[in-house]
Amino acid sequence: MATLSRAVQPLKRSWDRAIQWGVVIVTAILVIFPAWPILLQSIMDRPLYDKARALTLNNFVKVFSNPDFYAVVGRTIVFGLTTTVLSVGVGMLLAIFVVRTNMPGRRLLRNLITIPYYVSPLVLAFAWGTMYGPQGYVTILARTLHLPDWNLYSLGGIIIVSMMYTMPYTYLYISASLSLSDPQLESAARIGGANPFITLLRITVPLLRPAITYSFLLILVTTMELLSIPLVLGIPVGIEVLSTYLYKLGIVGVTTDYGSIAVVSIMVVLLVTGLVILQGRLVAQERRFVTVGGKATRPKPLDLGGWKWLVSIAVGLFIFMFIILPLVALILQASTPFVSPFINPLTMLSTDNFRVIWNTATYRQSLSNSLLIGLIGAAIGIFFTTISAITAYRTKFKARTAVRYLSLYPRAFPGLIVGIGFLWAFLMIPGIGAIRNTIWVMMIAFIMRYLPLGFSSISPSVLQISDELDRAARISGSTWFGATWRILFPILRPAMLSGYFLLFIAFLKEYSVALFLFARGSQVIGTTMIELWRQGNTGPVAALAVMQLAITAVVLLISQRVLGVKLHD
Amino acid sequence: MTNDLVIQGLVKTFGRVHAIDDLSLTVKQGQLATLLGPSGCGKTTTLNCIAGLENPDEGLIRVGDFALTDTAKGRILPPEQRQLGMVFQSYALWPHMKVFDNVAFSLKLQKVRRDEIKKRVFEALDLVGLADMAERYPFQLSGGQQQRVALARAVVTRPRLLLLDEPLSNLDAKIRENSRVWLRNLQQQVGITTVYVTHDQSEAFAMSDMIAVMDQGRLLQYAPPEELYASPATQFVAEFIGATSFLKGAIHAINGSRLKVRVGSGDILALSDRSGRQWVENQNVVVGIRSERVEIARGQSENLLHAGVVVSTYLGAKWQHEVDTGSGRLKVETVDSVTSDRLSLYLPPDSILLFPE
Numbered sequence: 001m002a003t004l005s006r007a008v009q010p011l012k013r014s015w016d017r018a019i020q021w022g023v024v025i026v027t028a029i030l031v032i033f034p035a036w037p038i039l040l041q042s043i044m045d046r047p048l049y050d051k052a053r054a055l056t057l058n059n060f061v062k063v064f065s066n067p068d069f070y071a072v073v074g075r076t077i078v079f080g081l082t083t084t085v086l087s088v089g090v091g092m093l094l095a096i097f098v099v100r101t102n103m104p105g106r107r108l109l110r111n112l113i114t115i116p117y118y119v120s121p122l123v124l125a126f127a128w129g130t131m132y133g134p135q136g137y138v139t140i141l142a143r144t145l146h147l148p149d150w151n152l153y154s155l156g157g158i159i160i161v162s163m164m165y166t167m168p169y170t171y172l173y174i175s176a177s178l179s180l181s182d183p184q185l186e187s188a189a190r191i192g193g194a195n196p197f198i199t200l201l202r203i204t205v206p207l208l209r210p211a212i213t214y215s216f217l218l219i220l221v222t223t224m225e226l227l228s229i230p231l232v233l234g235i236p237v238g239i240e241v242l243s244t245y246l247y248k249l250g251i252v253g254v255t256t257d258y259g260s261i262a263v264v265s266i267m268v269v270l271l272v273t274g275l276v277i278l279q280g281r282l283v284a285q286e287r288r289f290v291t292v293g294g295k296a297t298r299p300k301p302l303d304l305g306g307w308k309w310l311v312s313i314a315v316g317l318f319i320f321m322f323i324i325l326p327l328v329a330l331i332l333q334a335s336t337p338f339v340s341p342f343i344n345p346l347t348m349l350s351t352d353n354f355r356v357i358w359n360t361a362t363y364r365q366s367l368s369n370s371l372l373i374g375l376i377g378a379a380i381g382i383f384f385t386t387i388s389a390i391t392a393y394r395t396k397f398k399a400r401t402a403v404r405y406l407s408l409y410p411r412a413f414p415g416l417i418v419g420i421g422f423l424w425a426f427l428m429i430p431g432i433g434a435i436r437n438t439i440w441v442m443m444i445a446f447i448m449r450y451l452p453l454g455f456s457s458i459s460p461s462v463l464q465i466s467d468e469l470d471r472a473a474r475i476s477g478s479t480w481f482g483a484t485w486r487i488l489f490p491i492l493r494p495a496m497l498s499g500y501f502l503l504f505i506a507f508l509k510e511y512s513v514a515l516f517l518f519a520r521g522s523q524v525i526g527t528t529m530i531e532l533w534r535q536g537n538t539g540p541v542a543a544l545a546v547m548q549l550a551i552t553a554v555v556l557l558i559s560q561r562v563l564g565v566k567l568h569d
Numbered sequence: 570m571t572n573d574l575v576i577q578g579l580v581k582t583f584g585r586v587h588a589i590d591d592l593s594l595t596v597k598q599g600q601l602a603t604l605l606g607p608s609g610c611g612k613t614t615t616l617n618c619i620a621g622l623e624n625p626d627e628g629l630i631r632v633g634d635f636a637l638t639d640t641a642k643g644r645i646l647p648p649e650q651r652q653l654g655m656v657f658q659s660y661a662l663w664p665h666m667k668v669f670d671n672v673a674f675s676l677k678l679q680k681v682r683r684d685e686i687k688k689r690v691f692e693a694l695d696l697v698g699l700a701d702m703a704e705r706y707p708f709q710l711s712g713g714q715q716q717r718v719a720l721a722r723a724v725v726t727r728p729r730l731l732l733l734d735e736p737l738s739n740l741d742a743k744i745r746e747n748s749r750v751w752l753r754n755l756q757q758q759v760g761i762t763t764v765y766v767t768h769d770q771s772e773a774f775a776m777s778d779m780i781a782v783m784d785q786g787r788l789l790q791y792a793p794p795e796e797l798y799a800s801p802a803t804q805f806v807a808e809f810i811g812a813t814s815f816l817k818g819a820i821h822a823i824n825g826s827r828l829k830v831r832v833g834s835g836d837i838l839a840l841s842d843r844s845g846r847q848w849v850e851n852q853n854v855v856v857g858i859r860s861e862r863v864e865i866a867r868g869q870s871e872n873l874l875h876a877g878v879v880v881s882t883y884l885g886a887k888w889q890h891e892v893d894t895g896s897g898r899l900k901v902e903t904v905d906s907v908t909s910d911r912l913s914l915y916l917p918p919d920s921i922l923l924f925p926e
Binding site (some may be wrong): 193195203209 | 620621622647648649651652653654655657661664665673675678679685722723726812872911
C-alpha cells in the first residue's frame with residue numbers, strides 16, 4: 001500500500017475578495033461615470049463647467065413644450081416599429097428557408113445573409129447612397145429605362161437600409177433557435193396528419209416565439225439608438241429621429257443647448273431601459289416553450305417541390321440587390337473619380353481616393369487609432385468581462401448580482417449618449433484635461449459601451465463549465481483566483497478568443513461614441529468618414545469605408561480559418 | 570382480410586452503412602411486436618420507415634391491403650397520409666399548446682365537428698387517466714403524465730398502427746415498471762397493432778407478443794418471448810437477452826436431441842438441444858450458460874462443473890462469484906457466502922445452450 005505524504009502548506013494571503021470588489025467597483029464607475037453628468041446637467045441652468053450654475057427644471061419644460069420634440073418622438077416610433085417588423089419578418093423567412101427547406105444554394109446564401117452584421121451601419125448607408133441614392137448607379141439606370149422612380153433620402157429609404165442592417169441579427173437568432181428545437185415535435189405533427197406547410201405554420205413558427213420576441217425587442221432597441229443611417233439619409237432632407245435630433249442639438253447647432261441635450265438623453269435612456277426590461281420579462285415568460293433538444297437526427301427538410309428554384313432565385317436576387325450591389329458600388333466609388341452607369345468604371349480606375357486617405361496625416365491616424373483601440377481595447381474588454389462573468393456566476397460574493405446587472409446595463413445607453421456623458425465628465429473633473437483628448441479615453445468609453453456584448457458572449461461558456469472543476473481546484477488548496485486563472489481561463493480560451501474578435505469588430509465599426517468625444521489626434525475611422533461626408537468628399541469616404549471593410553474581412557478570415565473561431569452558431 | 574402489418578425486404582443504407590439489411594416480418598393484427606437490440610442496430614430506423622419519417626431504399630410495408638411504402642411501385646406515402654399514431658422518446662408534446670389542443674390536433678386537421686372533437690379528446694384522456702389535466706400546458710406535467718398525454722394523442726385518431734419509440738426510457742426506474750404493465754394493458758384493451766422499440770430486454774419480455782432481435786441492421790430472430798428465451802438463435806441473441814456466459818467446448822456424444830458436451834475443464838455436461846441444428850462428434854462448440862440457473866452442487870452426480878473462485882462480491886440479497894472453469898469465466902450467484910476457493914457447480918440441462926463455434 002502506497003502512502004500519500006501530506007504537504008504542509010503555508011497559509012497564503014488571498015487576494016480573492018480584493019479582486020472581486022475591484023470588479024464591482026470598476027464596473028460601477030464605468031457605468032455611473034457617463035451617467036451622472038447627464039443627470040446633473042438636466043437640472044442645471046448653465047453648462048456644468050460654469051461655476052454660476054443653479055438648479056432648475058426649465059430644461060424639462062423647454063423640451064416638453066417644444067412641438068418638434070413630439071414630432072421627432074412620433075417619427076422615431078414609426079421608424080423603429082416599421083424597421084423592426086420588417087427586419088424580424090424578413091430575417092425569420094430567410095432563416096426558415098435556409099435552415100428548414102431544401103432551397104438550392106442554402107450554404108452560399110447563408111454566408112451572404114450575415115454580411116451586413118460585420119459592416120458598420122455608416123458604411124452601409126454610404127453604400128446604399130452610392131447605389132440607390134438620387135445620383136446612384138441603379139437609380140440613374142432605372143430613370144433612363146423609365147422605370148418608376150424612388151427616393152432613398154426619405155423615411156422609407158431609412159427604414160429599408162436599417163432593416164438590412166438589423167436583419168442579420170434576427171436571422172442569426174431565429175436560425176439558432178430553429179436548429180436547437182426538437183425535430184420530434186415536427187415529426188409528431190406529420191404523423192398526426194399535418195402536411196409540411198401546416199407543420200411549419202402550426203408548429204415550427206409558434207415554437208420560435210421566444211426567439212421572435214427576443215429579436216423583436218433587440219432590434220427595436222437597436223433602431224432607437226441607430227444614428228448613422230438616419231444621419232446620412234435623413235438629415236440632408238430634414239427627416240429627424242431622436243438620435244439625429246440629439247446629434248444636431250449637440251454638434252451642428254450654433255450654440256450648444258446643454259440642458260436640452262441632457263433631458264433628451266435621459267428620455268432616450270429611459271425609453272431604452274423600459275424596452276430592455278420588457279425584453280427580459282417577456283423572454284423569461286416565454287422560456288416555458290423552450291424544449292430540450294431531442295437526440296433524433298434532423299428531420300428531412302421541408303420539400304418546396306417545384307417552388308424551390310423560384311424561392312432560391314428570389315432570395316438570391318434579394319441578397320444580390322440589397323447586400324452585394326451596395327458594397328460593389330462602394331468599391332467602385334472608392335476606386336474611380338466618379339460613378340456613372342454610362343461609363344465603364346474599369347476604364348477610369350484610380351487610386352486617388354485611397355491616396356487622399358493615406359497621404360493625409362489625420363486621416364491615416366484615424367485608421368491607426370481605430371486599429372489600436374480595437375486590438376488593445378478588445379483584449380482589455382474581454383479579459384475584464386471574463387473576470388466579471390466568473391465573479392457573477394462562480395462566487396458566493398455578495399455583490400455578484402450587481403456585477404451582472406451593471407455589466408448588462410450599458411445596453412440602455414446609446415453610443416451617442418455614452419460619448420456625451422464621458423465628454424462632460426471629463427470637462428467637469430479638473431486636472432485630467434491632459435488625457436481628455438487621447439485615444440485612451442476613447443478606448444475606455446468603447447469598453448464601457450460594449451461591456452454587455454463581452455459579458456453576454458462569455459457567460460454562456462462560463463455557465464457551461466461544471467463547477468466541480470473549480471471546486472476540485474479549491475479543495476486541492478487553490479484560491480478562487482488561482483482556480484480562475486489555472487482552471488477556468490484555459491478552458492474558456494476558445495470563448496474568450498471569439499469574444500475578442502466580436503469586440504474587435506464592434507470597436508472597429510463604432511462611431512457614435514466617438515462623435516462627441518473625439519478631438520484632433522483621437523479621431524477614429526467613423527468620425528473621419530462623417531467629417532469627409534459633411535464636406536462632400538464622397539470618394540475618400542468610400543475609400544475609407546473599403547479600407548474598414550478590408551480590415552474586417554482580413555480579421556474574420558484569420559479568426560475563422562486560422563484560429564477556427566466561431567463567432568456565432 | 571386481417572390487418573396485419575407486413576414488412577418485406579426492407580433495405581436502408583446511409584452511405585456505406587447498412588442501417589437495415591433485408592428485413593422482413595409480420596405483426597398480427599392486435600399484437601404488440603418489439604424491435605429489440607443495442608443502439609445502432611437499426612430498430613429506430615425501421616420504426617421511422619414504418620412511420621414515413623425515413624424513406625427506405627427498397628421494401629414493402631403494408632397494413633392489410635393498404636401499402637404505406639412499396640418501392641417496387643414507387644409508392645412512399647408521406648407520414649401525414651399513413652394514419653398512424655406514434656409516441657416519441659421525448660414525447661414531443663407541443664409546448665405551446667395545452668394538453669387538450671395537443672390531443673385534438675389531428676382531429677382538427679381532419680375537420681371533425683367541434684363537439685365530436687371534445688368527446689373524443691376526453692375519451693382518450695380518460696383512457697390514460699388525465700381528463701382533469703386537459704387545460705394544463707405540457708411543462709406543468711410530470712414526465713409520466715407527459716408520456717400518457719403523448720399516448721392519448723397517438724390513439725385519439727384510432728390509427729392503423731401504434732408506434733412506440735422507447736417511450737419509457739426517460740422515466741425513473743420505479744415508474745418505468747408500473748408504466749410498462751399499464752401500457753401493455755392499455756394496448757390489449759384498445760386492441761391496436763403496435764410496434765415497440767426498446768434496447769431493454771426486460772421491457773421487451775414484459776410487454777411483447779413477439780420480439781424481433783436486431784443487430785447491425787439484420788433481424789437475428791423473431792419469436793414469442795418464451796421461445797426466444799428457451800432457444801435463442803445465435804450467440805448474440807443469447808448474450809443480449811439474458812445474463813449468459815460462454816465456455817469453449819466440444820461435442821462428446823450424440824443421442825437424438827440428447828447431447829453431451831465436454832468443456833475445457835474436462836467436465837461433461839448433458840443437455841437437450843432444441844435448435845434443430847446438426848451436430849457431429851468432436852465438433853468444437855460454444856456453450857452458453859445461464860448464470861441465474863446455476864446452483865452449488867448438492868449431491869447431484871452429473872452436469873457438474875468444477876471451477877475456482879476468482880472474486881466474490883456481496884450484493885445484499887445474495888453473493889455473486891466470478892469463477893474460472895479453465896475454459897472461460899462464469900458468473901454464479903449464491904444466497905450464502907462460500908468458504909472454499911473451489912466450487913462444484915450443478916448446471917441443470919435447461920440452463921445450457923449450444924452454438925456452433
